[in-house]
Amino acid sequence: MTFYRWFTFVLTVSALVISSLIFRFSPDRLVVYGNELKFKYGSHVPVNSRNWLTTTVFRNQVTSFSTFNRSLVEIVNPRTVYRVSEQVIIRIEARTANGSIQPFGGDFLRMKLFSKKPYSAIGPDTFIDYDNGTYLASFTLRWQGIVNVSVQLVHPRCVIDTLKGITQEGIVESFVFIGRFEKQRQNGTSYVEKVQCGLQPRQIPFCNLSANHTHGPWFCNKAENSNISCRDWTHFNFDASKSTKKLKKLITPKEYKALLRTKVPFTTLPMPSFQVEASNITSSFTTSKLPLCNFQPVPTGISTRGFFHKGIWQPFDCRLTHFESEQVQSCLNFKSMYFYGDSTARQMYEYIILKKINCVDNGNKWMRHCTGQNTTMLFKFHGPPVRKGTPGSVRELGYIADEIDNNQEGGPGVYIILSLWAHLVYPDKTFYRDRLLSVKSAIDRLLERRPETRIIVRSANIREHSIGAFLLVSSDWVALQGERILRDVFSKDERISFLDVWDMTLVQECPDNVHPRETTLIQMLDYLLTMICQ
Template sequence: MDHGTRFVIVLATATSVYFFFVLQDGYNCVSNRKIKGFLPIRQVTAKYSTQSVIQNNLYGCTVRMPDKSLLPDNIKEGKTNRKERHLSFPTDYKKSVVEIINPQKYYNICDNIAIRIQARGANGSMKAYGGDYFRIKLFTEKPGYSAVGPDYFFDYENGTYVALFTLRWTGTVRVYAKLVHPSEAVEILNRTTEGSASKVFTFYGEFKTQASDGKNHSEIVICGVAPFEPPMCNVSASQTHGPWFCMYPKNKKLSCKDWTTISMNPNSGKQLQGTLSTQELAVFRRTKVHLNTTLLPSIEVRGTPPNETNLPNCNLPAVPPTIQTNGYFYNNSWRPLNCRVNHFEDDDIGTCLQGKSIHIYGDSTGRQMYDYLQASSRCVSSQNHPYMKSCEKDNLSMQFRFHGPPVRGRQVIPVKTLRYVAEQIDDLEGGPEVIIIFSIWAHFGVPDGTFYRDRLQAIKGAVGRLWQRSPETKVIVRSANTREHSIGGFILISSDWIALQGEKTLRDVFSQDKRFSFLDVWDMTLVQQSKDAIHPLKPTIVQVMDYLLTMICL
């Protein structure tokens, strides 16, 4: 074998991944060793190899497993036990400690740096179990905003966490860490997403009809995804996994076929909050709180910044099965690791979309994308309802349609405007210039992951039937994004942690068919400069849309 040659052989079974390494350049050969959580997912249990595995990307930087100096073996791993959690001593962001494991006077571009978080309780004692939801990034604010998330984040399940980063730009780099939820809150959220909220978080349904004598009859009842005690109205769409039930109207002039509107029960948040004890509610009083990193030594990075001009334009990637860092911000622009994003002015967008038929289905995050494209391309609106939008210009057509129930919001929505996405796909004619975009996640925090998975599977099946009719149709799945956290019961169904669980489900469903393409907004919003928002703010949404347009136009 020539000096400098590196081989990485990967063998995979259904449940395990084994890596065989042959590393020259002074490394000893390493025999096979089982690794749990090797892939660069956002958070994994800390079972790891102590040797480096090198993976080259087009920038020349490497993503490598930490060596002994970065992740020493003398940290005793714990085991998370739900019964051991103490609500009286949740993780305290003021007492938790952040430190650089391998501090140096200078670093070079592509060096690795490891950051350790030691979770502590309010009394300063070290936590004995893991499960806290932290977010951590490296960033620089000037001359332009640059930021990156970790390649790996390890939870030792004993209160110790380690994030491994690749340094990707020069200058003074700072560490930013926040505690999104302590593990005690995550445990409660687990209980919520396992279905305990399905009968508490409910909606209003109005039933309305006109009798033969001309008199109008109406009644508002409680509706939701969980069945009620009979008598009830089962208004589910079984073929598209749209379970929906309403209490039967007391007015004898009304029947189940008279269901006309849906709206969110404004008392649901308080009712959901009422399922928690005072002690449980206390762990949600503060979310997304910043850990103290001001005393950390400066990270000075030297070298030549990577040149992205050698990279190809981004094309439509398949949906990845896991969550991982695939890009970073550099001088206010988003840079994927293996391709180049181009910026589009309004005229560029109009030119790009000529001849295309774009169909966006989902929630208001999809509507935000439609509004951006419609305004930029100057497409003339023919329908402008919050749940149904469409426009045309020359040979360009676009439409947005909201998904079927559940739909959160204070508006009273006519049922006829909320068709299930799978039903709409079954009615659609595809083609080589037809682009379908799904953004379906924000309203599915209740009742559980199975409910969301089944809905996605129904949509996936409808797209499969569409591809039988029109195999050249492009279908893009947009990820979730981080959002603002509210206080009170609503956080139990709208936390970033819940969105993260849904994101894992979404990727698992659609990654099984490589014909689905992917727009990763989650990775971008984790490290954005703007504050978290359900509808990403302008600096971020511009980057999202540039990324999308690069993939479909160039």
């Protein structure tokens, strides 16, 4: 262990020990950005806990929740000047609208330190929820300048209880998927009918369009027209308006009101800020001695793994290369990149195709072969469920396990990038896990045939929260539960590499979006290409 890493480790441990002494009780869990390490309950029960070891907050008890303008944000170890590589500990005291301290924890908070121009930002090393309205976050200082504190209330505790109470059956019943069935006769006669589809049969008779071996349950009502058979399914789409109205009926008006108060910045005045100067150990975070980022296995937990420095994403343990178009074309010579999954995978595919390489359009926008560079690029959307508003052709979809088993050639220079989260995370966690396990099994078979193939799994990312009751299935908290499952499934195989963009989007400068803005997307692609193009 280098002196710098040892020094940082000692500071972190010391800060957490001191903070525990300050509050004189043991936390029930230490949360390191989603990775919960359970501790035995300490002998000192929080004085304002209201019997927190035994009391359960039920969904119908939405009486008070943490507010953004009354809660307290302060520095535990305040100083006029800090040094690079030192620790800062932030204390948050959640308060209700009348100014009283919350008697319980469980708020879903988002925190960062940041500097405005040029933009730099980092998430916490550790985050402690004391379950009595008090939270602590520790940060390692990585750059010089004026540093500001940002705390955002993503969801209060009562909303988390609401999200936990939503059932699989409620979601499945609320989603309105439309299937278009079309039969064309040789004499020119055409029969068309639209029916409702979903993860379970809606009525009898129905069409079973499931792919059981890839855990792809899918059913559509049978067309009333006898000329149309179950084989005539041609198009699909999702009725977001009707689905949102049905989702809203799953919760009470009070719960809905609380749900809409999302991603609200704390406005405690004044929010802390401080000066950071060079230290005797290092003047700033330098990358010159770090190796280039290479293929790394999927981690088991979720933690802060890097930070933005002057607008550039910098992992802690490696450095990235920024790629201009000419460098991308040169890098991808004699390589094939296959993007499988949702629209976040499509976004990466399209950006490379449109802005980074010069490929002739061969009439298939989802597959390009660049003859000059002998480069192949492909995107394929995963199988149902797909929440796509405009009608799409069934031929655009493919269960990823089937694609890998039946159509995928592996070998040296072949890179498969998987992004599987936005449409597949449901309250019943077994559905998402089983779908991922079917993909994992197909990967195992491919690597047995062609072990030189590179598999890269992309993490989920933070997204916008401006879609009303749809937050019941698309909230960042819901995505976080899926992210834990994804890492658990793929972290068991060191042959599978990871593109971690979760903590990158947590502290990004641009507004949150399910499809990250270009400034963040460029950092993601630089990370991906640095791994591939060494």
